Structure formats: structure tokens, C-alpha cells
Amino acid sequence: MSTLLELSGVSVSFDGFKAINNLAFQIGEPEMRAIIGPNGAGKTTFMDIITGKTKPDEGRVLWGEKSINLIGKSESQIAREGIGRKFQKPTVFEDQTVRENLAMALKNPRGPFEVLFYRKSADGALRIEALAAEINLTEQLLRKAGELSHGQKQWLEIGMLLAQDPRLLLVDEPAAGMTPAEREKTTEILVEAAKTRAVVVVEHDMEFVRRLNCKVTVLHEGSVLAEGSIDHVTQNPEVIDVYLGR
Amino acid sequence: MRKSFFADNPSVLWFLACLGLFTLGVTVLAEATGAGLISTSFVKTLGKVLCLCLVAVAMDVVWGYCGILSLGHFAFFGIGGYAVGMWLMYARTEAIVIQSLAERTIPPTATELNDAIATQIFGVVGASEFPLIWAFSHSLILQLMMVVLVPGLLALIFGWLAFRSRVTGVYLSILTQAMTLALALYLFQNDSGLRGNNGLSGLQNIPGFEAVPQSVISMGFFWASALALGLGYVLFARVLTGKMGSVIRAIRDDEARVRFLGYHVESYKLFVFTLTAIVAGIAGALYYPQAGIINPAEIAPIASIYLAVWVAIGGRGRLYGAVIGTAFVSLLSSWFTGGGAPNINLGFYTIQWTEWWLVLLGTSFVAVTLFFPGGIGMIFDKLKKGTS
Ligand SMILES: Nc1ncnc2c1ncn2[C@@H]1O[C@H](COP(=O)(O)OP(=O)(O)OP(=O)(O)O)[C@@H](O)[C@H]1O
Ligand SMILES: [Mg+2]
Numbered sequence: 001m002s003t004l005l006e007l008s009g010v011s012v013s014f015d016g017f018k019a020i021n022n023l024a025f026q027i028g029e030p031e032m033r034a035i036i037g038p039n040g041a042g043k044t045t046f047m048d049i050i051t052g053k054t055k056p057d058e059g060r061v062l063w064g065e066k067s068i069n070l071i072g073k074s075e076s077q078i079a080r081e082g083i084g085r086k087f088q089k090p091t092v093f094e095d096q097t098v099r100e101n102l103a104m105a106l107k108n109p110r111g112p113f114e115v116l117f118y119r120k121s122a123d124g125a126l127r128i129e130a131l132a133a134e135i136n137l138t139e140q141l142l143r144k145a146g147e148l149s150h151g152q153k154q155w156l157e158i159g160m161l162l163a164q165d166p167r168l169l170l171v172d173e174p175a176a177g178m179t180p181a182e183r184e185k186t187t188e189i190l191v192e193a194a195k196t197r198a199v200v201v202v203e204h205d206m207e208f209v210r211r212l213n214c215k216v217t218v219l220h221e222g223s224v225l226a227e228g229s230i231d232h233v234t235q236n237p238e239v240i241d242v243y244l245g246r
Numbered sequence: 247m248r249k250s251f252f253a254d255n256p257s258v259l260w261f262l263a264c265l266g267l268f269t270l271g272v273t274v275l276a277e278a279t280g281a282g283l284i285s286t287s288f289v290k291t292l293g294k295v296l297c298l299c300l301v302a303v304a305m306d307v308v309w310g311y312c313g314i315l316s317l318g319h320f321a322f323f324g325i326g327g328y329a330v331g332m333w334l335m336y337a338r339t340e341a342i343v344i345q346s347l348a349e350r351t352i353p354p355t356a357t358e359l360n361d362a363i364a365t366q367i368f369g370v371v372g373a374s375e376f377p378l379i380w381a382f383s384h385s386l387i388l389q390l391m392m393v394v395l396v397p398g399l400l401a402l403i404f405g406w407l408a409f410r411s412r413v414t415g416v417y418l419s420i421l422t423q424a425m426t427l428a429l430a431l432y433l434f435q436n437d438s439g440l441r442g443n444n445g446l447s448g449l450q451n452i453p454g455f456e457a458v459p460q461s462v463i464s465m466g467f468f469w470a471s472a473l474a475l476g477l478g479y480v481l482f483a484r485v486l487t488g489k490m491g492s493v494i495r496a497i498r499d500d501e502a503r504v505r506f507l508g509y510h511v512e513s514y515k516l517f518v519f520t521l522t523a524i525v526a527g528i529a530g531a532l533y534y535p536q537a538g539i540i541n542p543a544e545i546a547p548i549a550s551i552y553l554a555v556w557v558a559i560g561g562r563g564r565l566y567g568a569v570i571g572t573a574f575v576s577l578l579s580s581w582f583t584g585g586g587a588p589n590i591n592l593g594f595y596t597i598q599w600t601e602w603w604l605v606l607l608g609t610s611f612v613a614v615t616l617f618f619p620g621g622i623g624m625i626f627d628k629l630k631k632g633t634s
Contacts, residue, residue: 051506079508091503093496100492110508112517116490164508 002065004029004198005168010049010059011222019045020056021222029167032194034209034230035202037219038242043202044088046219047170051085052078064167080110084166088173088202090153094146098137098156101145102128105160127163134189135159151182158189168198175208187211206234218242251484258483261566262476269472276468278461286461289468290536295576296471297533298556300478302572303565304522304529305553307482310562311491312518313498315415317550318404318422321429322397322523324545326530329396331446331540332380333389337453339366340384370444377439393531394524401523402516409512409519414501426547433542445541449534467536474532475569478525482565485521494518555611561623570622579603 007025011018020042027033037043048054050061052075061070063081070078079085092101106124109115132138135155140148145156154174161169171190175183183205190212193199203209209216209230216233218226226236233239252259274280276289284292301323308314343362347354354362365374382388408421436442452463486494493514496504501511534540560571581587582603590597599606614621 053502053506074510075502075505076508076510079506085506087503091500093492093499093503095495095499096492103489104492104496105507110510112490112510112513115493115509116485118489120488160507 002028004031004064005050006060006062006067007050008060008062010056010061012045012049012054012056019222020049023059023223025217025224027168027198027200029198030194030196032191032199032212032214033201034212034214034216035200035219036204036206036209036216036233037225041219042222043219044172045222047085047172047200047202050078050168050170051075051083076110079164079166082165082167083170084161084164084168085170086154086157086161086172086174088176090150090157092145092148092153092156092160094144096145097142098132098145098148099128099141101156102131102159102163105163107163107165131159131163134162136185151178154178155182155186155189158186162189162193166197169193169200171199171201173202173204175203175205183208184211206230251487255483255487257566258480261479261569265472265476265479269469272468273465276461276465278459278465286464289461289464291577291580293464293468293471293536294533295573296468296475297529297536298576299569299572300471300475300529300532301526302553302556302560302568303475303478303482304525306557306560306562306565306568307486308518308522309554310557310564310568311486311498312494312515313501314515314519315419315554316422316519316522317419317547317554318426319522319526320549320553321426321545322401322526323530323533324540324549325397325400325429326393326527327534327537327540327544328440328446329389329392329527330531331449331534332383332392332440333386334449334451334453334535335367335446336363336380336383337386338448338451339363341453341456342366368441371436371442373437379439390531393527397523397527398520401520405516405519406512409515412512423547423550426545426550430542430545430547433545440542443541443543445539445544446534447539449540450536450538452535464536467532471532471536474528478529479565479569481525485518486565555607558611559614559621561621564623564627566626567621567623574622575607579607582606 003026005025005027007023010020010023012020023042023046025046035043035046045054049056050070052070052073056071059071062068063070063083068081070081073081093104103124106127108118108124128141129138132141135158137148137152137156137159140152145153148156154177158171158174161171174186174190178186187208190199190201194214201209201212215228216230217224218233218236218239220242225242226233226239272284272289272292275283277284277286301319305316305319308316308319340359340363343359343366347359347362360376361374364376368374368376376383382392404422404425408418413421432438433440434443440446450460450463452458455463485491493504493509497511497514504511556572556575557568558571559575560569561567582599585600587599587603589599618624620627
């Protein structure tokens with residue numbers, strides 16, 4: 001397992017409020033990592049920084065074998081480097097079909113002219129079928145994404161994430177609003193993905209995190225409070241304090 | 247691929263069939279080519295409406311599909327008109343000047359000729375020399391290239407600056423409107439090189455075709471306009487099918503999300519903005535020879551706002567909606583403002599449509615926006631749903 005992404009000394013503040021404070025973080029490939037932390041701990045902001053949505057005030061975000069600095073690159077460049085993201089609030093293109101949503105995400109050249117003259121290939125169709133099967137949406141391929149249930153939208157977004165074939169998946173609260181059966185399925189998909197890629201899952205639900213069965217990073221006030229197995233961190237008095245003390 | 251494109255887009259074939267039938271009908275009824283039931287001036291009106299439909303389709307692509315409410319596309323339309331108008335005016339004036347100098351025993355030198363043409367064209371603004379921008383006006387080919395290049399380059403530069411700094415929504419609309427206003431105000435000046443508020447006139451007289459009656463020329467432009475609309479429609483339908491269309495609509499709905507999928511949103515916007523500007527320029531180049539005159543008032547921001555109104559009433563996000571809305575509103579408008587509609591006498595007040603038409607249009611626009619966001623095109627969607 002080699003290091004894929006490394007953050008060091010990253011800080012960002014919004015109007016004087018330090019959302020991320022001298023944060024250090026590392027993940028290898030392949031690896032599954034869960035991030036937990038109370039509301040406002042900076043989990044989403046952490047993903048915003050990696051994906052180029054938010055520019056940090058200081059620090060470094062290094063990526064890949066060549067340790068390229070991601071800071072200063074645009075969102076689309078970072079995505080093309082191989083970082084995919086699922087948002088906390090499911091965001092799929094509601095006006096388009098499930099198939100169109102997946103096709104757009106499929107790993108292919110992204111330039112306007114390449115897309116304009118893109119020809120549907122049997123390969124791509126097969127890939128979409130396979131993805132749809134994986135996220136339980138085979139029957140829904142021709143339906144508009146807006147007609148899906150909340151859980152199905154979450155899956156579609158995970159499917160779009162996998163379609164990009166990224167090296168690093170950032171998944172923000174994938175199980176929110178899901179039924180227990182749906183959660184189980186989601187766990188399976190993520191565990192499967194983590195066999196070949198780096199996967200970072202942000203989640204509040206401890207049961208869900210426990211089932212991922214991976215190293216856990218606890219974020220608090222913008223920095224790492226504890227790191228280790230789920231049992232290790234939940235016994236940490238500081239963590240207990242943060243979660244239960246207030 | 248052609249085959250599958252039309253198979254995937256039956257509505258394009260329907261549109262082309264309707265356009266073909268309409269063109270045939272007008273041809274059969276027109277003065278020059280048929281029964282003479284349609285006057286030459288009405289043929290011109292219809293030809294102009296086809297050009298307006300074309301620029302409206304472009305507007306629908308940029309606004310209805312890509313989500314950029316541009317209030318500048320009529321400026322591109324006007325630039326196309328000016329570009330072709332310069333050649334029309336130059337070539338015709340040249341012919342007149344040569345004729346008037348023909349009686350002289352000593353043939354005029356090239357400079358004399360040039361000065362005479364310049365005085366003839368720019369006398370109204372007190373100038374007697376060709377401004378720099380008229381450098382290519384002697385050449386039809388070069389001016390036709392300007393029809394494409396000037397709107398294209400202007401859109402490319404403007405779009406690059408605006409999209410790069412991520413100006414979106416209402417701010418972008420205001421910026422495009424400011425560009426349009428600046429252009430119109432510039433052209434209003436006498437030393438703009440384009441005859442200030444006089445604009446370019448006599449454009450209906452096509453050099454080389456002096457002997458051909460207007461009834462025939464108008465048919466030629468009518469057919470050319472129909473062809474341009476047909477081709478433009480197919481071009482945009484092609485751009486909007488498949489993955490490209492998917493990405494363009496996705497940008498309209500959530501451009502930030504599209505970025506995280508790895509697409510460089512700005513390039514796509516720039517592509518759409520520039521392509522539609524070029525088509526708008528071509529539409530303008532066909533429109534103004536039929537109108538006969540172009541002046542800076544045509545480019546004023548209000549024209550671009552009308553364009554948005556037509557598209558909204560027709561139903562944005564549907565190419566045929568833009569055509570229907572434009573044809574419907576602009577024909578109705580010429581009926582009302584041309585005194586076709588009978589005034590309504592309420593006893594205490596008489597509603598004169600020449601004045602009240604704009605109020606009616608404005609009210610309809612508000613009503614459509616509030617109650618029928620799908621516009622007239624909605625009816626066709628319902629029909630389509632009903633049959634499938
Ligand atoms: N764009 C912004 N402008 C101002 N403050 C922000 C911005 N983004 C985040 N914050 C603040 O930064 C802090 C961290 O927010 P963040 O969304 O990263 O928390 P989180 O750990 O994802 O919380 P949750 O569990 O509720 O999703 C919060 O206090 C939030 O209000
Ligand atoms: Mg969050």
C-alpha cells in the first residue's frame with residue numbers, strides 16, 4: 001500500500017472562523033477510511049479542499065506517485081486526476097435519465113469536441129449495464145433521475161462515482177436517509193470499491209462505520225483528534241468528551 | 247450516424263417537413279413564382295420571420311439548454327447585418343458612381359472613383375473618406391467572412407472573459423446587456439464609421455441584379471432564409487443530442503456538479519456561446535437585405551430582450567418552441583402594430599392596438615412565465631405524451 005494522497009499543515013478560515021486547522025491526513029491505495037466527527041467538525045470542508053472547491057489559506061495537498069500539488073488546480077482538473085466525489089445532499093441531474101447520468105460520468109475524454117463527436121460504444125453500454133446492476137437500478141435506467149427515491153438517488157450518485165473510475169472516492173454521508181437494507185447494500189458497494197481504490201467515507205452513523213471495518217479518523221474543530229480502529233477511537237476519552245460532553 | 251441521428255430525433259424530421267411545406271406553400275402563392283396571392287412585401291415579412299426564428303433557435307440553445315440568459319444575441323444578429331450591408335452599400339454606390347462618371351471624356355482615376363464613392367456614402371455624416379473598417383467592403387467574399395468572424399470573435403473574447411471569472415446568472419445577463427448597449431451607443435456616433443444613426447440603407451437593392459424585380463429577389467431571400475433555418479435547426483439538434491446535449495443541459499441545472507465530473511464547464515459554455523453567436527450573425531446577414539435598412543436602434547438591448555420573450559412564450563428548452571414563439575409573436579406584432587387589428591371602442595376610451603400591443607405582449611409574457619412555464623411548446627409535449 002503506497003500513499004496516494006497526503007495533506008499537511010492545511011488550514012482554512014471563513015471570516016476568521018478556522019474551519020480546518022493545521023490538518024494532516026494520509027491515505028494509501030487501496031484503502032478504506034472512515035471519517036467521523038461532530039457537526040461542524042470540518043468534514044465536508046476537508047473534501048472541498050481536496051476537490052478544489054475551497055482554496056486553503058495554507059498547507060499542501062499532494063497527490064499520486066509524483067506528489068503533484070493539487071492546490072491551485074481547478075475542480076475539473078482534479079476530477080480528471082482521478083478523484084471522485086459524492087455530495088452530502090444527493091446531487092444527480094434530475095431532468096435526465098439514469099442512463100444519461102451514468103453516461104456523463106463514464107470515464108471518457110472530457111473536451112467539448114471529443115464529447116461532441118463521441119460515439120456510443122458497445123463497451124460503454126456494457127459498462128453502464130454493469131454499473132446499473134451494481135447499484136440496483138437496472139429497471140430504472142430509462143427513468144428520469146428526479147423520479148427516483150432518496151435512497152436510489154444516493155445509489156445513482158455512487159454509481160456515477162464508480163463510472164468515473166477514480167483512484168480516490170470521497171463519499172459524504174452515503175447512508176443518510178436510507179433504510180437498513182439499503183445501508184447494507186451501500187456498505188457492500190463501498191467495501192467492494194475499496195479493494196482496488198482509496199475510499200474515504202464520512203458518516204455519522206457508528207453502526208455503519210463499524211460495518212466498514214476500517215481505520216477511523218476523528219475530526220474535531222478542523223483537526224485530527226484521534227485515529228485508529230473503531231474500538232480504539234471510541235474508547236479514547238477525548239473522543240467521548242467531544243461526542244457526549246456537549 | 248446520420249441515419250441514427252434522425253431516427254433518434256423524429257421531431258427534427260417533423261420540423262423539416264413543416265418548414266418544407268410552408269416554403270412550398272408560400273412559393274405556390276407568391277407573386278413571382280405562383281398565384282400572386284401573397285404580395286412581395288409579405289414574402290419579405292415571412293422571410294424576415296424565418297431569420298428571426300433562426301436567431302431565436304440560437305437563443306434557445308444558449309438560454310433554454312445551456313442556461314445562459316444572454317441579452318446580447320441580437321447584437322450578433324445586427325453585426326451580421328452590418329457586415330453584409332457594407333458590401334451591399336459599397337457595391338451599389340460604386341455602380342451608381344461609375345455610371346454617373348461615364349459621360350466624362352477622361353475616365354476617372356482609381357482615387358477619384360474611391361473618393362466619389364466615399365463622399366456618396368459618408369456625406370450624411372460629414373465625412374468623405376472610407377474608415378478603416380470598410381477596408382474589405384469591396385469584396386463580397388471577405389464581407390461574408392466577416393458575418394461569421396466578427397460575431398464569432400466578439401463572442402469568443404467576451405465569453406472567455408466572463409465565463410473564466412465565473413460570472414453567472416443575472417450578473418452575466420447584465421454584462422451581456424452592457425456589451426449590447428455599449429455597441430449600440432458606439433454605433434450611434436457619427437464617427438463610428440458606420441454612418442451613425444443613419445445606419446446602412448438601400449440594402450434591398452442587390453448589386454448585379456438591378457434588372458431583376460424585387461418580387462423575384464424577395465423569393466430568393468425567402469428560400470435562402472428557409473434553408474438557413476433548416477440547416478441551423480439540424481446543426482443545433484445535432485449538438486444537443488447524445489452526450490454533448492446531456493452535458494450542456496447538466497451545466498444549466500448544476501454547473502458545479504458538472505465540474506466535479508471532470509468537465510471543463512467554461513469551455514462548453516464558450517463553445518455554445520460562440521456557435522450561437524455565429525448563427526445569429528448569419529441570420530442577421532439574411533434578414534437585413536430583406537428589411538432594406540439597418541441602424542443602431544436595431545441592436546439596442548430591447549431587441550435582445552424581445553428575443554428572450556419570444557423564446558419564453560414559445561417554450562424554452564425546445565427548439566421548435568423557439569420557432570413557434572417567434573413566428574407567432576412577430577407575425578401577431580406586425581398585425582397589431584401595422585393597424586391590422588381593429589381598435590376597440592370602450593365608449594369612454596378607445597384601445598388603439600398600435601399603442602396597446604406592447605402592453606398586451608408584456609402581460610402575456612408575465613402570464614406565460616407564471617402560469618405556463620412550458621410556453622406554447624408545452625402543447626406539443628402533451629400531444630407527444632398522449633400518443634406514446
Ligand atoms: N463556505 C463557508 N462559509 C462560511 N462558513 C463555512 C463555509 N463552509 C463551511 N463553513 C463552516 O465551517 C464549519 C465546518 O463545516 P463542514 O460543513 O465542513 O462541517 P461538517 O463536519 O461537514 O458538518 P456536518 O456533519 O454537519 O456535515 C462549520 O462551522 C460551517 O459553518
Ligand atoms: Mg458535512
